[in-house]
Amino acid sequence: MKKFEYLTLDVAARGFWSRSVDAQELTNKLNELGAEGWEVVSSVDLNIGQGQSRNVMVILKREIN
Numbered sequence: 001m002k003k004f005e006y007l008t009l010d011v012a013a014r015g016f017w018s019r020s021v022d023a024q025e026l027t028n029k030l031n032e033l034g035a036e037g038w039e040v041v042s043s044v045d046l047n048i049g050q051g052q053s054r055n056v057m058v059i060l061k062r063e064i065n
Helices: 023-034
Strands: 003-012 039-049 054-065
Touching: 003 023, 023 054
Parallel strands: none
Antiparallel strands: 003 054, 039 054
């Protein structure tokens, strides 16, 4: 049976008037984690209303050898 470990990545939104996540920064971080064997299984935008995000929660997993 395969076994997995999980990682929760909390990505903060920035900006005073338009709180958003820096897509390039997130891409760089996911590529870094992907090189370590992590795979994204889910993500959730923790919205605070009117199109603004407080942060994005990304759940990743990788197989334990």
